[in-house]
Amino acid sequence: MNHRHILLMNGPDHKGLIYLVTRVLFENNQNIIRNDEYVSPSRRFFMRTEFEGDADLTQLTETLRAELPEGIELRINPKKKKDIVLLVTREHHCLGELLIRYAFDELDATIQAVVSNYNVLQPLVSKFGIPFHYVSHEHKTREEHEEALLRTLAIYEPEYLVLAKYMRVLTPGFVEQYANRIINIHHSFLPAFMGANPYRQAYERGVKIIGATAHFVNNDLDEGPIIAQDVKEVDHRQTAADMATLGRDTEKLVLSKALKLVFNDRVFIQDNRTVIL
Amino acid sequence: MNHRHILLMNGPDHKGLIYLVTRVLFENNQNIIRNDEYVSPSRRFFMRTEFEGDADLTQLTETLRAELPEGIELRINPKKKKDIVLLVTREHHCLGELLIRYAFDELDATIQAVVSNYNVLQPLVSKFGIPFHYVSHEHKTREEHEEALLRTLAIYEPEYLVLAKYMRVLTPGFVEQYANRIINIHHSFLPAFMGANPYRQAYERGVKIIGATAHFVNNDLDEGPIIAQDVKEVDHRQTAADMATLGRDTEKLVLSKALKLVFNDRVFIQDNRTVIL
């Protein structure tokens, strides 16, 4: 029987890398469905190969590693849905978008649970029969709150955390536990207007375009690798509140787009940038 | 005979302002072609009225001023082409765009001259029969250079200066002489990536969208009121040089769009923002 697999490679460029991989797959009777590669200006090689076959993935990985030059990272994933937990605060637009997609099997992921520091979104989540955990931050230090979050997450062991308008800063200690596995939607067109109330800032600066940015979270707030961005035109008639309303549509679609890319193993992270194949 | 005129009003909001102006125009037998107004959240009133008729503009202005509450700015311009001078350095894309438009009478302005601190664009300008002034900044202090520029500009007394990729910072003293009459095209999507080499910064940040911003110049570099912005999608395959190439198309169209708005008296400036009617 034929299964679909995704091979991901990332390392210093060498002559013949594509040839080597395609040869080994050919010799192991695997059929390449789609192959994409990219060599960065600094001569770093990235390749994503989607292939079909009934190979033993462990053995195939070992065969390839034995032939590849040193320093090349290699991973072969079976093509399958990711397990995810959503973190939210009080805004519903990104959550609603993801729940509707999930309800109709369009998310390429299984939402194991929704966790929030408020309980206002519990009624919405319950409509969809998904566990909702209310983990308040009140009367807790940041560390105590994050420990409570981590205990909740430990129930599910998700592959990815999605911050679907989770409005609290995460500590480096927390982020480290999910390195390169936390995706955030930023209410602004990064690198512009970082920090609080970006639509107020955008209004006061009189911008003619607003946007949103989905990115991985690292230790620098709002500074992780960008996955997707989009924009919308505005004019002087929009108040800061209008911009926020308009911005929400952009936010939810940009987040959905970024998740689709990540959950399909199409996103490499390198030097605070993403390579999307 | 009927001429086209543009009335511009700007001040604190009062009940009945539209009524007052439309009454006076009606009584003076002027025909309103288009009327746009806007009241800002801070209750400031803006109105642009395009009308036709053979009125004595000075007298009409006086009649209106006599009836208007205190603190309202009023101006009536005959609808006509603006006189402009272009300042450029070495990049040709915005200049080329404006020259072609001018050659076919699409600019709503008369290009009186092009002034540059380099002479590399002289051959292009000469093709179009427009005076080119080479005012080098070499061996001059910033003040000496600007004095030389001002002497050149004094020949033409332009209504607007267009910085069509003029790559030198202007001093507050210079800017003051052309307050709210200098338009710049910024090689970035403000407020992002201010300063030198924005496309290198954009590349390193791994953005998925680049843009350009046309704005009035005031004393804070790159901080004047924004007139127009636009963006273009990029991905990891674009180098900083590719982004710069792509960015040029955006720059030249954004500048053209902004000039069309300004030269048609559609742009008000208020609190570092523009209101465009």
Place this chain on the structure above:
Amino acid sequence: MNHRHILLMNGPDHKGLIYLVTRVLFENNQNIIRNDEYVSPSRRFFMRTEFEGDADLTQLTETLRAELPEGIELRINPKKKKDIVLLVTREHHCLGELLIRYAFDELDATIQAVVSNYNVLQPLVSKFGIPFHYVSHEHKTREEHEEALLRTLAIYEPEYLVLAKYMRVLTPGFVEQYANRIINIHHSFLPAFMGANPYRQAYERGVKIIGATAHFVNNDLDEGPIIAQDVKEVDHRQTAADMATLGRDTEKLVLSKALKLVFNDRVFIQDNRTVIL
């Protein structure tokens, strides 16, 4: 106490129309919040005036009508939510979008019921506590089915019908009952690719951009006045199925945008075109 009202005017242009209306509102102590007008190339005048005050709307309307030239349509609506019924078939994306917005009071309308010729979307609708009517078309003539629909609609007497991916053609007799009050989202960028399976057509034509169109429904299928459109870039890698998936995001946002405009009384219909003020 102050209420918000919307005055809508539409008719042949005459000198002094703005003046007349603003004078009457002024004399009746109403405060204009926002005024927009437009004169078409064929000299037809449109005006939308949002104002505040405690006027008797019936009397105000009469006063204005008495002074207006013949042939000018005038209507004053209190600013309030519209009553609507959604018609759907089997696709969930537009319905899901509208339900989430409605659940958080962002729709400027009250969804009275959802009516469908299939029962597959009943579970989704029920989550939101909204009546769902399954009116199958099986074993019915088109006329019998529409009679059944009309009986269901008669329960609610909605102001607008929203075809949120309702995949059946409506007869002229049905449309007439809701003239200019039925809004459809078309799965294509009109006027292109009319009829069945537009994404298959788009794929085969190799287009680089797909889109969606929200429009009023009239007797010519897919030919009513356009309210809003938007597009998304595609390339050769997208199959017809991929385009359909991508198209759904555009469809749901274009429909939402169109509904916001209609429900805020901002859309005039004239000669198969819309004027949006």
Place this chain on the structure above:
Amino acid sequence: MNHRHILLMNGPDHKGLIYLVTRVLFENNQNIIRNDEYVSPSRRFFMRTEFEGDADLTQLTETLRAELPEGIELRINPKKKKDIVLLVTREHHCLGELLIRYAFDELDATIQAVVSNYNVLQPLVSKFGIPFHYVSHEHKTREEHEEALLRTLAIYEPEYLVLAKYMRVLTPGFVEQYANRIINIHHSFLPAFMGANPYRQAYERGVKIIGATAHFVNNDLDEGPIIAQDVKEVDHRQTAADMATLGRDTEKLVLSKALKLVFNDRVFIQDNRTVIL
């Protein structure tokens, strides 16, 4: 010494095609800079490989052909500028755009000449020192006119003809002589509004978006494979003339984008669609 080359392959898919080509290039000491491939839903394989080396291209092509399965088209081009002739009528915007790009070496092509059935654009072309041929269609049958065009083109033997707003229909006989080598810019968003005066049609239909389409020319008017498209938002305030003005900016940029793709050997034609690698 190292030269840059582009290998283009197109045919029925077979297992191991990428492997075969990368092996032969590897064995011949050629270095792959960029490789892109695509397999269509109907299992047709496309590959574009950019590589560097000092190989004898004829021999390399033969070596590859000997190993490839039957029915696969293969071509290896040295990476170099294309020779082109522009055909124009009376509109200047696309011509102006291409001339400015050419003057600053941004076109990836050499403009050998401009040919027109009117002489109004001769002054613009002359500014740039490019031969201009005025081949009037007056008092000529379509066939006589095309014969005159072909005689003029025979002087230059261009690789591509660019119809930069050439407003006459070409006969199948003419098109055949430059099969898949004629690029046109269409003043509309295909497949919409074919035929004359598309902006008038767009205005009357009340569209909210207008666009332009660059495509190869084949025997069906406006029906050749689409290379690039772009759009711009409009509203009811734009007249048909305004739309035409706005449309010109889109047209010139879409044409420039399409030419860049074609001149860099990135465009395959298959079944009236393009595959762009």
